[in-house]
Every structure is written in structure tokens, then in C-alpha cells.
Amino acid sequence: MDSIPMKSPSAKHFQKQILDDYFDRLASARDRGQKVVYTFVPGNLTELILSFDLLPVYPEVNALQSALRGDSGNFVKRAEMAGHSEDVCSYVKCDIGMMLLGNTGPAGKPLPPPDLLLLSYTGCFTFMKWFENLAALYDCPIALLHVPYQAEGGVTPAMTRYVVRQLEEEIIPAMARVSGRPYDPEKIRAMCALAAQSESLFVRCLESAQHVPSPIDSYFGGVFYMFPIFTAFRGTLEAVKYYRLLLEEIEKRIRENRTAFTLEGDLPEERYRIVVEGPPNWTHFWELWKLFYRRGAVVVAGSYVRVGGIYDNGFRHDPDHPLESFARYCMGCYTNLSVPARVDLLTRFMEDYKADGLVVHSVKSCNSFGAGQLLILKEVEKRTAKPCGFIESDLVDPQYFSRAHIKNRLDAYFQMIDERRAYHDRNPGH
Amino acid sequence: MTLPDFDRLKALWEDPEFTEVAHWQARHPGAPVVGYLPAYAPRELVYAAGGLAVGLWGAGPQVEIIRGDIYYQSYICRLPRSVLETAPALGAFSGVIFPSICDVMRNLSGMWQILFPHQWAAYLDLPQNFSSETGGRFFHETLIDLATRILGHPPDAAYSQRLAQAIALTNRQTDLFRRLAGLRSKFPWKVPMDEWYTLLRSALVLHPEAHIPMLAAYLALAEKRDSRPLDHIRVHLAGAFCEQPTIGLLKTIEASGCYIVSHDLLLGLHWFTAPLKETGDPFESLVDGYLNRSGPAPFKYCGPREKAETFLALVREHRADGVIFAAPSFCDPSLLDRTLLREALETHGIPSASFKYAENTCQYSGIAEVAGTFSDSIRLWPKES
Numbered sequence A: 001m002d003s004i005p006m007k008s009p010s011a012k013h014f015q016k017q018i019l020d021d022y023f024d025r026l027a028s029a030r031d032r033g034q035k036v037v038y039t040f041v042p043g044n045l046t047e048l049i050l051s052f053d054l055l056p057v058y059p060e061v062n063a064l065q066s067a068l069r070g071d072s073g074n075f076v077k078r079a080e081m082a083g084h085s086e087d088v089c090s091y092v093k094c095d096i097g098m099m100l101l102g103n104t105g106p107a108g109k110p111l112p113p114p115d116l117l118l119l120s121y122t123g124c125f126t127f128m129k130w131f132e133n134l135a136a137l138y139d140c141p142i143a144l145l146h147v148p149y150q151a152e153g154g155v156t157p158a159m160t161r162y163v164v165r166q167l168e169e170e171i172i173p174a175m176a177r178v179s180g181r182p183y184d185p186e187k188i189r190a191m192c193a194l195a196a197q198s199e200s201l202f203v204r205c206l207e208s209a210q211h212v213p214s215p216i217d218s219y220f221g222g223v224f225y226m227f228p229i230f231t232a233f234r235g236t237l238e239a240v241k242y243y244r245l246l247l248e249e250i251e252k253r254i255r256e257n258r259t260a261f262t263l264e265g266d267l268p269e270e271r272y273r274i275v276v277e278g279p280p281n282w283t284h285f286w287e288l289w290k291l292f293y294r295r296g297a298v299v300v301a302g303s304y305v306r307v308g309g310i311y312d313n314g315f316r317h318d319p320d321h322p323l324e325s326f327a328r329y330c331m332g333c334y335t336n337l338s339v340p341a342r343v344d345l346l347t348r349f350m351e352d353y354k355a356d357g358l359v360v361h362s363v364k365s366c367n368s369f370g371a372g373q374l375l376i377l378k379e380v381e382k383r384t385a386k387p388c389g390f391i392e393s394d395l396v397d398p399q400y401f402s403r404a405h406i407k408n409r410l411d412a413y414f415q416m417i418d419e420r421r422a423y424h425d426r427n428p429g430h
Numbered sequence B: 001m002t003l004p005d006f007d008r009l010k011a012l013w014e015d016p017e018f019t020e021v022a023h024w025q026a027r028h029p030g031a032p033v034v035g036y037l038p039a040y041a042p043r044e045l046v047y048a049a050g051g052l053a054v055g056l057w058g059a060g061p062q063v064e065i066i067r068g069d070i071y072y073q074s075y076i077c078r079l080p081r082s083v084l085e086t087a088p089a090l091g092a093f094s095g096v097i098f099p100s101i102c103d104v105m106r107n108l109s110g111m112w113q114i115l116f117p118h119q120w121a122a123y124l125d126l127p128q129n130f131s132s133e134t135g136g137r138f139f140h141e142t143l144i145d146l147a148t149r150i151l152g153h154p155p156d157a158a159y160s161q162r163l164a165q166a167i168a169l170t171n172r173q174t175d176l177f178r179r180l181a182g183l184r185s186k187f188p189w190k191v192p193m194d195e196w197y198t199l200l201r202s203a204l205v206l207h208p209e210a211h212i213p214m215l216a217a218y219l220a221l222a223e224k225r226d227s228r229p230l231d232h233i234r235v236h237l238a239g240a241f242c243e244q245p246t247i248g249l250l251k252t253i254e255a256s257g258c259y260i261v262s263h264d265l266l267l268g269l270h271w272f273t274a275p276l277k278e279t280g281d282p283f284e285s286l287v288d289g290y291l292n293r294s295g296p297a298p299f300k301y302c303g304p305r306e307k308a309e310t311f312l313a314l315v316r317e318h319r320a321d322g323v324i325f326a327a328p329s330f331c332d333p334s335l336l337d338r339t340l341l342r343e344a345l346e347t348h349g350i351p352s353a354s355f356k357y358a359e360n361t362c363q364y365s366g367i368a369e370v371a372g373t374f375s376d377s378i379r380l381w382p383k384e385s
């Protein structure tokens, strides 16, 4: 995360400070007697976890950070040596490989083993298999939250009831047992209020990309913005402070009519405004980013920054109905949406963010995103009449990244946008 | 009594045009025909509506995939491609059920909504919470919704009565499956794998009323069969609950010296370890079946200790000498289960072998080698006692 070059560094520095502090607390958790919960980013129950004075650990975040640091290839190999197939999700293998090689976290500090495995498997079945495998490696209690899928494009009262009952009967008692503390409704209430503030600020940051030129890159930059809200900080004052700082910086950029930042300073000219569907490649993250911005492309919106939860449609954690709002939050993550709902959302982004096209980045690991992406691409193309492109790689397994292949695809794609523009210039009204 | 016409039965479920289903529809005008994907769907809900439930377990190697490949990247399993390939033949179906077994299946339910808007596509969210008050209640509501879809209106008392009868009917069918599986487990040479598989798989296409008499007749004949055992080891085949290997592949395993004495092929048809309740609220009986009588499955959450114990018990119950893990390529549920189960076996000194396949895998030499070596290693070098 160090390498994010922002001219005005306060939000970035603040983020670094709170993350460093978080990893320090993790590293010393055992000594200090603080208990640790391993859980997942999509639909996470951070407020609940923190309210019991437990510390959350997110295996996907460890995996992606390992990839950014260039360690994931070894971890994946180690897991394959332990019998995991080359076919399965590389996040799982990276995490298991990291654990088998000593569980040193991405910050170079040892990660404590879990005191509770909180399997809230939203939007992905592999999570369940992942935690079954982790449960075999660690000797600790497991709590499972089954989150129903929004197959029909909405949440029914039966679905909400089901999740709330599980929270009341399984999740909260498990956290109380592990932490030795009772559920504290007042604390949760206050945390939900703070979460809602962060969520509103986060949405404003993301929506700033509707401005032309966009002051931010909502994918390559966006993945860093989403860290505090989707990991250990939502529901805290730190998160509110971070998003306030970030929003101030973004608004300043807008006032100064500045383009999005890149690894090499501000984007010289915003030539293409792109919506991206799918997670990024983490092993060659910076390289992939360059392939976009060196062509003048900025990502104005995408699905990945909504993988932990969607706030664009008005959802906020609700201090008056915390458990119901946890339920609705869990059910509302991007990958828990049906394929038609994903198409609707991306189509809306294309319009609201004045995008020139959609790029689907498909990763070999992930069926949750990947199965159906080609139909999504066709549907968005049909509905918006804008060109859609397709690139493939993986999340954290470095062997599936081919720079030349992706570059060729993107070059052809941007050329297609140019041709479309030239055609429209020649045939106004078409 | 004569043996069923296995060639005809095989042709029934291999037929990508679903001709047999069209004939059934012609004989039952207006009755709903509902497709269901792997691995388990409460087909009783369809029978109770006077309809036919048709299992869509992929089209096998005989169908060339063109349309299916347009929608899927190379690193996604083959099953959804071949289901999409044959989808035009399902035009007269009223709807399709997509059980919650993996992300591919889950997303296919939404793709179906876009591609075939004239049909309903119901996602069947099987609860992972097994308390009757919580997961059970949710599943009950899910089943009522599904019945409403099938019927076109909410279920009434008459429907509930018919549902109870449908449960009794499938109980008879699954009882015969259990007895046949038991016979095969004891005397695998009396129930050749291709016959057993063909009988099981034809239940995806035939109404139980047509299927049960055939099963009963076959069981009676098989029990009396006077065939000789071969010097084969006994294996449990695990991991093939969804996308199916070809019969050729199964025969190759056996021809290489491994009797498949138990398996999870076509799992939903023989998943319940005990009959469903035939008294009381029939919806509750289905709920109770799923919560309390279903066997293990890669798509059903299970703590590692219990998973290992249940699996070991299954292997021991069938007196299997070892386990062959056969997983569809790119199948996360099957492949991630495999690591756990293999470890459990290793801890208990039970040998295992593994391979991957796709439903169109027709080159068997590699598989013959794996199965042959596995069989030899157990037969020729038995465990030191």
C-alpha cells in the first residue's frame, strides 16, 4: 500500500497508520490475551466482532497482500504440494500455503491462530470449503452464518428472518463464549451509527468518479479506498476520519479539475472512462494498472469495490435495527446478487459514470465472479450499445498473468472505442 | 421376468432432444414438466402437481458444445455448458430448479432468467443451518414458494395430500435403490456397474411409476444371478456427485480391477439414509429429510471431524479396500473436499487414488493406469497387519 502516490498524502498516511497499528495489535494479540476471529470480507460482521473486543483477520486480504509483495506464488505451490488441486481458487491455496509456511502475515509479522472461525459465506461457496479446510488445520470453534442468495433480485422477509435468527442463536453466542463478554446493544448501536457515516462518505468518494474528468481511479485506486470499510474499521471513528480525509482530498481535486492520479502522477489526459467487472490481478497489479493509464484510461466504476457490500442503493447499517441491517448488509454484497441484478447495476454504472465501455476481467480462480461474466458482457453491450472488452488472468497465482496477451486485448479494445467515436463523429445522431 | 432393455434406457437419458419427455407430455397435456439440476431437488413437489421432474445432469460426450462455450471461460466445468447446449430442447418445460451446490450452479440460475425468460428459474437455497426452527423454517418457506411456482398458485390441502402420496412413491423408489446398492455392495459381480448406473440414471427421465416396476424386476433377477466374482479390490468412488463421468469411464475403473461398491454418482437420487416420513405435514417431511436424513455431500457444511468420521464410516460400511476420488475438472466443491477426505484416509491407513475428468472424457488409458495400479498395489502388496 506504500506505493500509492497521492500528492496530498494525509488520507493515505492515516490509512497506513491505522493498518500498521492493526497488524501490530494482531501480532501482539496472543501476548495481550486478545482473541482473534478469522472471517471473510464479503458481508463481514466487523461491528459485532469489534464490539466483543475481538480482532478480525481476513484471509483474502492476507492472500492479496501476499501477492502484492510477490510471496503468493510460493504459498500457492506449498498448498499444491499438500494436495490441493491446481484447479481450485488460488486465494484458498495462498492462505493455506501461508499457514503451512509459518503464518507470517503480509506485514512481515506473525499472525495469531484463530480463536474462532466465523464462516459467513456470502456470495461464494468456496468460502465454505475454504473454512472446512482451515477448520481441519486449527483447533478452534467454528460459527457458521448461511446467507441466502438474492436469486430473484431482492430480499424477502423470510431471508432476513433466517439470517437474524442465526445471528441470535449461533453467531452472537459463539462470540460471547470466545470473548467472555456479553452482547452489548448500546455499543453495537453506536458502531452502526458510525458505520452508516463511513458508508455515506465512502459512497460520496466513489460517486466523485461521475465527474469529468474523474478525480479518482475507482478500481486501481478504489481497492485501497475500500480497505478500511471492508476490513477491521467499519463502525469505528478511525474509518469515519479516513473517509472524511479522503473525501476532502477528492473534492479538492475536483475543484482543481485534476484527473485521476496514477503511479506516474496525474493522468495527462482522460481519454477513456471504463467500468470494470471482476476482481483485479494482485500479482501484477501495478503492471495491469499501467496498461490502463498509459492509454489514458481511467476506471470510473466497478463491481469489485462493492464486493464487501453495496451502499450505492441506499443501504446503511441501522442503529435502530442492527441485526436486521447486518442481515441486509450480508445479503447485499455484489457476488450475492443474481446475474440479472449484476447486469442492471453495471448498466446503471455505465450511464451514471458516463463510461465509454465495460471491461470484464475474469480470474481463473473465481467462479463466483466468473461464471456468467460472458453473458453479463453481452447484455451490458446490448443495453448500452457501448463496446465491451474481456481480459483474463488470476488473483494471486502469478503463472496466469500474461502481460502481452492482456496488452493486445486492451489495445484492440481501446482502438474499438476510438473507431466507435469516429463513427459517431461522422454520423451524428447514431 | 426379463432384464430391462438397457440400450433403450441408456438412449433415453443420453437423448439431447428429451424425446421421452415429449412423449410423456403428449400423454399428459397441461401437466408441468420441471427440470432440476444436480445434486438434489425435492422432485416430490413436481409429482404432487401431476408433473414430471427431469434431472438435467449434463449431456455427456455425445453433444458437441457450441452455444455453451460462448458463455463460459475455459476454466469452468463442462456441466453448465452442456446443459445450455441442450436448453432449446427444454422449451416446453415450465421451469427449472437450480439447487445451491456451487457458484457455477448459482450463477446459472440467473443466466437462465436472462436467456429463457419464458420459463421460471428457481434457485433452491438449501440451508446450511440444520436446526429445525431456523434452517428448517427457512427451508419450509422455500419449499412452499417452490410448490407455488410449480402449481402456479399456493399449495392447498388437496396438494398436500398428493404430496404425501408422492413422498410415499419416491420412498418406494429409493428403498429399491437402497436394496440394489446393498446388493451391489455385497456382491458387485451380480449388479454390473453399467446396469446399475443406467437404472439409476434413467430415474432422471422416467416418472417413478414407470421406473419402480422395472427396478423391482431387476432386483429380483439380480439377486438370483449366478455370476462369479473376479479378483478385484473394492473401492468407494467419491467426488462425482454433479458432472457425471461416462459409463465407459466407470467400466474402465472396474475392468482395471476395482469394484465400485459405493459412490456418490447422481447423489440426490440416493442421498437419504432413511425413508422420508409418510405421516404428518408432507412439507415438514421434506424439511426433516434434508435436515436429518440426508447423507454427507461436498455442498453441505460439515465440521472436519464429523466429515472425516462420516466418510470413514461409509468406507467401512461398504468394506472398501480404498477410495478413488474422481472429481470433475474445475469443481471447487469436489476438489476441496478431496483434500480433507484424503487426509482422513491417510490417518487411518486407507489407500486412495485420484483423477479428474469431464463428462466428455473418453480417453481412458490414464484412468485405467491409475485404477489398475491402485488395484495392484492393494491386491499384490496388502497392508502389513
Ligand code: SF4
Residues within 6 Å of the ligand: A060, A089, A090, A091, A092, A123, A124, A125, A126, A127, A335, A365, A366, A367, A368, A369, A395
Ligand atoms: S471463489 Fe472468488 S469469491 Fe470465492 S474465495 Fe475464491 S476468489 Fe473469493
Ligand code: SF4
Residues within 6 Å of the ligand: B038, B077, B078, B079, B080, B101, B102, B103, B104, B105, B242, B243, B328, B330, B331, B332, B333, B334
Ligand atoms: S461440476 Fe462442480 S463446479 Fe461444476 S456445476 Fe457441478 S458442482 Fe459446480
